Amino acid sequence: MANFAVSNSTLGGTGTQQAMATTYKTLVSVYASTTGTAGLVRRGKIYDLLVGTNGTAADNAMEYDLARLTAPSTGSPASANPLDPADAAMAGGAVANSTTEGTYTSSGQVWYVGVNQRASYRWVAAPGSEIVYPATSSAGIGLRGRSPTGYVLTATGTIYNQEQ
Numbered sequence: 001m002a003n004f005a006v007s008n009s010t011l012g013g014t015g016t017q018q019a020m021a022t023t024y025k026t027l028v029s030v031y032a033s034t035t036g037t038a039g040l041v042r043r044g045k046i047y048d049l050l051v052g053t054n055g056t057a058a059d060n061a062m063e064y065d066l067a068r069l070t071a072p073s074t075g076s077p078a079s080a081n082p083l084d085p086a087d088a089a090m091a092g093g094a095v096a097n098s099t100t101e102g103t104y105t106s107s108g109q110v111w112y113v114g115v116n117q118r119a120s121y122r123w124v125a126a127p128g129s130e131i132v133y134p135a136t137s138s139a140g141i142g143l144r145g146r147s148p149t150g151y152v153l154t155a156t157g158t159i160y161n162q163e164q
Contacts, residue, residue: 031140
């Protein structure tokens with residue numbers, strides 16, 4: 001069981017960060033894949049999340065959620081950095097700053113938080129309460145953000161996941 005960090009940071013070569021809108025935009029997604037390490041398909045567990053904005057400070061509402069994917073978004077391939085450098089690469093895939101939204105499951109929202117744009121937010125799963133995606137190719141979880149009040153600059157997100 002290896003742990004990974006996936007971010008939409010521009011430092012990891014993931015392109016321009018996602019501009020927000022009044023509709024959800026995928027910041028980061030992780031998914032099971034048959035094209036990963038040695039063709040292995042592994043399930044994943046989301047156990048920690050960080051969200052925020054890095055645009056000009058103002059008082060805007062932000063909403064973030066995690067939702068189930070049946071087909072991943074397209075965008076910049078994201079680096080899934082192992083937290084222990086002795087671990088192998090993540091078998092699944094990761095995308096940051098989506099240019100085309102993936103296929104989200106109807107009523108598949110599994111986590112949601114509303115925050116002020118000036119606030120960053122961290123969620124850590126209680127042991128045994130991680131959000132799981134199955135070992136089914138292209139199935140995964142997307143971290144999305146939106147601003148119903150009109151913030152249009154960029155938002156940040158990091159997913160910490162474990163493959164089993």
